[in-house]
Amino acid sequence: xxxxxxxxxxxxxxxxxxxxxxxxxxxxxxxxxxxxxxxxxxxxxxxxxxxxxxxxxxxxxxxxxxxxxxxxxxxxxxxxxxxxxxxxxxxxxxxxxxxxxxxxxxxxxxxxxxxxxxxxxxxxxxxxxxxxxxxxxxxxxxxxxxxxxxxxxxxxxxxxxxxxxxxxxxxxxxxxxxxxxxxxxxxxxxxxxxxxxxxxxxxxxxxxxxxxxxx
Amino acid sequence: xxxxxxxxxxxxxxxxxxxxxxxxxxxxxxxxxxxxxxxxxxxxxxxxxxxxxxxxxxxxxxxxxxxxxxxxxxxxxxxxxxxxxxxxxxxxxxxxxxxxxxxxxxxxxxxxxxxxxxxxxxxxxxxxxxxxxxxxxxxxxxxxxxxxxxxxxxxxxxxxxxxxxxxxxxxxxxxxxxxxxxxxxxxxxxxxxxxxxxxxxxxxxxxxxxxxxxx
Numbered sequence: 001x002x003x004x005x006x007x008x009x010x011x012x013x014x015x016x017x018x019x020x021x022x023x024x025x026x027x028x029x030x031x032x033x034x035x036x037x038x039x040x041x042x043x044x045x046x047x048x049x050x051x052x053x054x055x056x057x058x059x060x061x062x063x064x065x066x067x068x069x070x071x072x073x074x075x076x077x078x079x080x081x082x083x084x085x086x087x088x089x090x091x092x093x094x095x096x097x098x099x100x101x102x103x104x105x106x107x108x109x110x111x112x113x114x115x116x117x118x119x120x121x122x123x124x125x126x127x128x129x130x131x132x133x134x135x136x137x138x139x140x141x142x143x144x145x146x147x148x149x150x151x152x153x154x155x156x157x158x159x160x161x162x163x164x165x166x167x168x169x170x171x172x173x174x175x176x177x178x179x180x181x182x183x184x185x186x187x188x189x190x191x192x193x194x195x196x197x198x199x200x201x202x203x204x205x206x207x208x209x210x211x212x213x214x215x
Numbered sequence: 216x217x218x219x220x221x222x223x224x225x226x227x228x229x230x231x232x233x234x235x236x237x238x239x240x241x242x243x244x245x246x247x248x249x250x251x252x253x254x255x256x257x258x259x260x261x262x263x264x265x266x267x268x269x270x271x272x273x274x275x276x277x278x279x280x281x282x283x284x285x286x287x288x289x290x291x292x293x294x295x296x297x298x299x300x301x302x303x304x305x306x307x308x309x310x311x312x313x314x315x316x317x318x319x320x321x322x323x324x325x326x327x328x329x330x331x332x333x334x335x336x337x338x339x340x341x342x343x344x345x346x347x348x349x350x351x352x353x354x355x356x357x358x359x360x361x362x363x364x365x366x367x368x369x370x371x372x373x374x375x376x377x378x379x380x381x382x383x384x385x386x387x388x389x390x391x392x393x394x395x396x397x398x399x400x401x402x403x404x405x406x407x408x409x410x411x412x413x414x415x416x417x418x419x420x421x422x423x424x425x426x427x428x429x430x
Contacts (some may be wrong), residue, residue, distance in 0.1 A: 027330060047428050053430075098332065098389055105393035106400040107326035132410065133329055156331050156404050161242050189399040203396075207316040210395055 002088070006032045006040040007056040009167050013093065014048035022095040022174050023048065029073035030157065032167060033083050033090040041079055044071045078139035081143040082163055091170040093162045100160040101182035103127070110179055110184045118182075120151040120176040129173045130156035152177045216304075221247040221254050222267045228377045229262040233280035237311045237384050238262060244287045244308045247377065248297045251275050251405075255293060257284040259329040270315045296373060297358070305377045307368040309362070309384040313391035318364040331390035331409035333418035334383050336360030339370070339390065362387045 004149075009213035013030045017023045031041035040056045042048075057072035061080040066072045067179075073079075079092045089207075103110065110125040122130070126146035131137035142161050151173045153161045159179055164170030186200035193209070195201070216224075227249055232238035232245070243262045246255035253273040256262065260269050262417040271286035273279065278294055280286060293306050315325055317339070324339040326332035331339075340356035352421075353371065357363040361383045362372045370387050374380040397403035406414070 043429050086377060096354055096389070098392060100394045101389060102396045103400065105403040106397040107404045110402050126377055130404070130406075133414075157327060157404065185396050185399055189396075192399055200415060204312065206399065207312060208400070 001032065001034055003034065003040070003058070004035050004053070007053040009091075010040050010042060010049060010060065011053040013019055013091075013167050013171065014042060014051060017145040017174070018048045018169065019093065020171075022093075024096045027096040030093045031059075031073075031076075031079045031092045034058065039079060039092075041072045041076055041085055041129045044073050051128075069165060070175075074146045075138075076140040077134070077136065078142050078161065082146060082161070085143050086146065086163065088165055089163045091134040091139070091164045093118065093161065093166040093167075093170045093174050094155075094159060095174050096159040097174065097181075098186060099178050100154060101158075103181045104156055104158060104160065109154065110189075113180055114129045114183070115133065117176055117180040120173055121152050123148060123150050124150065124155060125177065125180065126150065127156055128161075128202050133158060142144060216249055218245075218249050218252065218254060218272070219267070221249045222270050223375050223376050225256070225270065226256060226265050226267065228381060229256070229265055231381070231399050232307065232384070233262055235311075236246075237381075237386075237388065238307070240309045242308075243310065244289055245288075245377075245380075246277065246290070246293045246306050252281070253286075253290065253293060253297065255286045255290050258287050259285065265323055277319065287330045291344070292350045292353060292371070295354060296371070299354050300357075300373060302375055304375050305373065305380040306374045306378045307377075308365075309372050309387055310370075311369070311384070311388040313395055314364070314384075314386050315368075316369045316395055319367050319390040321366060322394075324364070324391055325403075325405040326390070326411040327393045327405055328390055329406065329414055330386050330387075330411040331393075332406055332414040334386045335362045336415060337408055337411045339364055339387060347396055372402060 009032050010030050029042045031039045032147050033039050038060055057070050059072050059076050061083055063148040064076055073204040082092050109127045126145040128141035131141050162170050188207050240261040240263050241344050244256050247337040255271050256267050257271050271283040273286055336352045339362050342353040342356040343366050362370050364370050372380050372383040374383055
């Protein structure tokens with residue numbers, strides 16, 4: 001991929017993720033593989049709406065050094081680990097989406113994916129072991145959670161990591177992960193409180209139950 | 216910042232808070248500190264219909280209403296918080312679903328997500344005795360934090376700018392959602408207090424200014 005094309009793809013993906021509510025403000029980060037040795041990633045601490053395509057940062061996978069004066073996201077190591085371990089992957093999206101973050105707060109993986117969700121996400125969604133943001137431990141834990149054919153991982157107490165062979169696929173993985181986590185929470189709620197029926201409860205219904213039942 | 220600019224920002228943010236479900240139209244309330252004045256939403260006009268002429272001005276030192284319609288009934292609370300928290304220049308009442316549920320439940324919300332630790336603080340406490348014991352319980356529960364839960368009434372979020380107060384409100388909603396809904400998954404795993412305090416310190420000292428420096 002050409003540099004200008006990669007920068008434009010990362011820039012556009014940032015705006016799209018904000019529009020979808022999958023990231024907000026300065027949270028999360030997005031990257032695209034440039035070649036076998038480098039990727040382009042969003043800068044550290046900048047809001048997506050104020051960025052320009054030319055401000056996306058080129059980072060070397062090997063030593064994590066970057067080109068230019070703008071600092072890359074502090075999660076660059078996690079992105080590099082994905083590109084080095086999964087040669088077919090060309091786009092990585094780290095989101096702070098709501099339902100996925102809730103499951104990540106419980107440090108659970110998602111079991112029993114529906115066929116529709118499994119087609120996009122792979123055989124399952126694991127939760128990477130807890131580690132401080134930006135740390136080498138988080139980088140290793142995320143790479144482990146993405147082993148096999150998995151397209152998404154939850155990051156304990158932090159958020160989610162979604163990958164794809166294209167940016168469109170990574171974006172689709174993020175949206176599907178959010179839907180799968182929403183279902184997982186509602187199904188877990190029904191199992192825990194032995195609620196019968198086929199219709200999943202809404203978030204509002206679960207909150208009302210939470211207040212009434214003295215959980 | 217002058218009164219006119221603060222008013223324009225307040226009205227623009229109030230529309231975003233409505234669209235995002237963070238504020239209620241008839242009960243939403245936000246304010247700004249501009250030098251010695253409090254600029255605050257009025258009591259009897261919904262946020263969706265606000266114009267700059269509808270904003271109320273109150274002197275911070277004397278609590279004298281100097282201009283505009285009757286200020287929101289919570290103006291005394293805002294005066295007290297600004298009096299105590301010198302770095303706050305913006306306050307927002309958060310009335311999103313999970314924040315309201317958490318405020319009704321009356322439990323302290325621990326940091327289950329790292330951005331909650333960074334932006335809100337090591338927990339979100341409940342001011343149980345507000346309003347009948349005045350602003351004291353709110354100020355006490357908000358000590359060292361950027362947000363507090365008001366028993367049964369949602370949350371109060373404060374920061375140096377409207378943008379930052381908005382971010383606090385978004386993160387408080389996410390943190391409360393994770394706290395409530397992770398109970399259906401067996402319970403959230405909290406970030407230990409030392410790491411939460413460390414994350415907040417690093418965020419405040421280094422990361423929060425990145426959007427200005429990293430260009």
